[in-house]
Amino acid sequence: VLQKNRMRSSRTKNPPPPASNGELRKISVLHLFSNRRVQSFRGIREDEVSRMIRKISKEASSSQVTNLSKTLLSLSSTLICRIAFGKKYDEEDQQRRRFHDLLQEMQAAFVGFFFSDYIPSIGWLDSLNGMRPRLERTCRKLDSFLQELIDEHLNPNRPESMNGDIIDIMLQLLQEQSTSFDLTQDHIKSNAHGSDTIAATIIWAMAALMKSLEAILKKAQAEIRGAVGNKDIVNEDDIQKLPYLKAIVKETFRLYPPALLSVPRQTLANCIINGYDIQSNSIVYTNVWAIGRDPEYWENPNEFLPERCLNSSVDMKQKDFQLIPFGAGRRGCPGYSLVLAMVEVGLANLLYSFDWELPSGIKKDDIDTQVLPGLTMLKKNDLLLSAKNVCA
């Protein structure tokens, strides 16, 4: 939650020139995450999901346990690297490790305790205890990683895979000077975000399915296999025929929203919310996690029951306030359609291609729901499962 404020104050050397949130948001909505753009990345999504399925299939053939957490985090970061940077890193690629480590460092730095967040007058203690220098160091390293990518994109001999990726689109806007403000390379860098939210969602969905009544998992697999027939991969057209899969995804976002809190808002005037007096200029956070489990809106709120989402008019598109995993209003997540496309195709293929079992000696109740401290609600302990290849 404090990410943006800290990011801003840690990049003191090169802060991007001011642009209103509305202006940057317009770029995201119109150019980066429009439906047309999300569709243009479809080939990348289906390609990477097929690669993941082949890898798990090999593990299944040799009766190896699959570390789904590791596999899905790898899928998620590969997807983001291809979509955002036009880079297809191999699993062991040094640059990919560098990006991954930087994101980890960023997470660790952001969740640390900063005096300045609570008592600004003693914010100098953050420098004394090393927290601020550490954050600044990490920001500088991320900055140079992104600068190298921008420079590679500006090279006329760059690889074709960089055409139409997120950096390329922003560089085009910069060259055309078609934005209503002075877009710079620093704005491009400030648009880089973590990639683990997509993995987090699929991991929680699989954990919830394995912990719940077997009937839910079986029903989901029957729906997919029935609708898709014999194919190598479930593609994104198939997904439209899978209402139960979509209900599972929605229920996962309700119980395990990867972003627990919305971005902070500031009140413009005194107001009363739920009987509490909120003064003007207060910073207000919305607890997305608690809203999804509020018994006033959800029956048996702590239970994973995808049926409740079938034929329900409540959707996640930031307008039904009892389910807002992507926030709502003018700061709502612009990546919504991209995220949903990746989560649905990833989960559908895992359920289509394999039967899933717990590794020997593990019971349903052993699958815990502990969370790793960080900006994303990521399952703390790895999800280990045995995949069985389904013969077509």
Ligand code: HEM
């Ligand atoms: C499962 C995945 C994701 C979830 C659950 C999620 C959720 C959220 C939430 C809750 C917010 C704050 C909204 C608010 O305060 O009203 C947000 C903001 C944002 N998200 Fe996402 N997000 C996800 C993935 C992504 C991805 C992959 C991208 C881009 C590649 C992205 C881009 C953004 C941006 C740019 C904002 C800031 C919007 C603003 O401040 O106006 N998100 N997201």
